[in-house]
Amino acid sequence: STDMAQDRATATRLTTWRRPPNHETATLPVPFSTENGTSPTGEYIWHYQNTPGDTWDYTSTQHIIAADLEIDGRMRKVLMQAPKNGFFYVIDRTNGEFISAEPFTKVTWATGYDENGRPIEAEGARDKEKPWETIPSAYGAHNWHPMSYNPETGLVYIPAQGVPLVQSTDPAWELNSHKPMSTMSGMGWNLGYLFNAVAPEATPFGQLLAWDPVRQKEVWRAEYVSPWNGGTLTTAGNLVFQGTADGRFIAYNAATGEVLWQTPVGSGVVAAPATYEVDGVQYVSIAVGWGGVYGLMQRATERVGPGRVYTFRIGGTAEMPAHELSDRTTLVEGVPYDADDVAPGLGVYVSNCLFCHGVPGVNNGGAIPNLGYSDPVTLTNADAWVLQGAGIHNGMPRFDAHLSEREVEQLIAFIQGTADALRPK
Template structure:
């Protein structure tokens, strides 16, 4: 719904959280409350006391995905690691109380179910809630870890996966899923009764069979925006991450993702905006019925999504209270909407943007730059932000005390163009040629930006290491906490950006910290370890930092005058084994590099085979020197229980090509000194290295 904007002279003053149902001491869900502010009202840890912040307790975790946010309730801290391995701790002492293994790696049938361990869980009313990547919705008894109920959200044979955190809004469990990067599935969001497990409603984010009668308002709005022979060939719209909730308006806000194929001409041959792709949609919390929408990328074609945080706040505009929703989605514009009506109030660039010049405030639509519609133009377009987005799923935070939104911003460009002949694997399906990490001037940077949502400009900013800036926590102590890829947890002055505290960790810190209070004492907790998307297309930009899969990952909890300490840690050396049997073949290295990229290996093992922490760095692995071991792992799933899915569809020759490419990359890295980031080990570079050996 689009209405005329407010004038630029309107001012917003700091406002309170619109969801006051959560006690100040608790952090029961991903963003703490339905407003998703990632803000703690606790203020024992302040600018004056933060120098006393010390480690209170820690717990050593197993290798694997730890880029997830913990939650608290009943004086307990609950964590998830790997593929839905849940632990409960005494939140004050760190004593382990119980463990629950969802056994996802035994059950999963699709590689999608193995990628990207779940990013969070939820606590409510004596229960812990999780959704496994293979689609099981589970409620556990918070006291014992015993399962209370379980439902299956989708079949094991469907090309869907769930890794975003569930939310509990008004006694309802809200979940979405992913999969729209590999299949034209029909995205949807489901609501379950949190006590009984009964499914209450389902909202579809793209229309259904056009031959059937229209039976919902959502279908009435969305169906006319899909044209031509599209049904069964185009789809997407998966809501894989962000949801918000306003209990007073009784609205749930859904952040909707990209379409499949990316190429709109293949997805919807007759044109159209393709609602509700790349949109924010408000639905009735009781029924799931459509209320309003705002689309950030009409006729999405670049992996543009609105699946980033939607921060709610009640603010004052010219003496009148307005209820706003604020989002910094992938596309590089920061949006302020009236969350009651969907009215666009303002939108400005918070990062480098080349796909659009501006957002027209009268129509709410972007003014696109020439050439961005690659399906209509030859050659490659320099796309900023690239498919990783200017802001990914790692959350922003909002402080009602400062009125600022703290955004972890990625500055990376890409090249995009029409599809090329001979493309295979997932890359062929999107209908476009994409170089997601192009070596462009000014690319591969990241920032923590304090954004003034009224002036629509930066209040202050800090350049952060690498290109995978951690999730953010803001507190009433006027502090902003953020982890970094260089293995530090840092606190800043929320008003000025001055660094006031830091702690050296043994592994990168990219998960969002949380804050809670037990027995009158405030704590800060974060899980360490890289992984998730940072192990894929962002790995090149993080190559200067050690993000090893096997680095000691931990639960770290801090408090004023804490007395704990972790054992001394020395970063282990990485050795590339000699490969005397290797024979140079540039063409084969090129073929293997393309197979490594297009079959999805980069998702976990990193762009250009540079490990990003989600899985072992194969340049340093002995497996690439053992043909039988490589085939047993890749084709037959010998390490499935370790999180490595099987790829039975790959031919023996394709696996050998990939193995050859990895050997070439390893030798190239060794020739460059074996240091992190020493060699840009892309397919072309590996081919050149092979040719020159």
């Protein structure tokens, strides 16, 4: 994988770096402070690898929280992380020693971790002979939405989620080629995979998990109607704040999970709140707006609105702004097309449009419109959008360099044909 290639390149540059045989930590023989786990020189001290040989897109770029925890009768200076792969990690930050890792949600790629901090991979976890549905998917059990830690409750508050995805090897894939049905190849992607050619068995979910990092156990949870909920904020006042994909801003009791207060905010929330004090008054602010890789194609609110920053305080009296109902509710109808163009239109769509606009009429359109719910005028003028750059100011690229007017006709046939097929259902 790219991550491992970067590791090898780093090892080549740092000639004094020693890789242990089991590859779980690395150390340098240079002085550093074990009191705070930092080096005054910037030298490479240690590393721990969550997912060796990653082939599932389980990045470990998610938030890392430093804390002092009493574990097995002694205080440990630790780092805590809940990356995409579904395990919650506690690592000694002074030397990289593995302490524990336990799944905070359903995991199928590994059964656990051994005493050396190595994952115990499940049988068939790397089998790519037939379509596979690994849990968590590449969307992650926890993505970039921040988690938070409350030293009073001793709990970490994780925006956990499940986004089902079935992958299969793309037999037609060639490097830097633009081929019908090769996923997003027209946009220069080199994935080599097809997605959801077989329907997933899992169902999507979103949760707020209160996690005990010492016992490595869930203490309470809040269930949501959708994945991709906002980051969390916890305060000394025993509160947890979170915005949700279904357009709410909620305050929970940090110890019990009881909902203490909530308000509608019109659009889905992916950001984390912030709290601050001015002249003795505490405020909580939240940036409300919908997006991100999942939010491009899906949404969980009926209402839409521009991105806004909301600020709340006890006793606030400002009126909430109005929100409009989404008009993306009626499948497009009446655009003429040749039925023989639907199948080739599918190939063009998968290789150029899928990851932004989703499946027509199946996805409902998030930050980017789902074309199955287009106005008929949009489809009949598709050449203006696709070939002439009518949407460049909104981030829609032009495709005239590699799509023809004939292929645009096929795209229209696929979109309208799919809407027609879905309408009776």
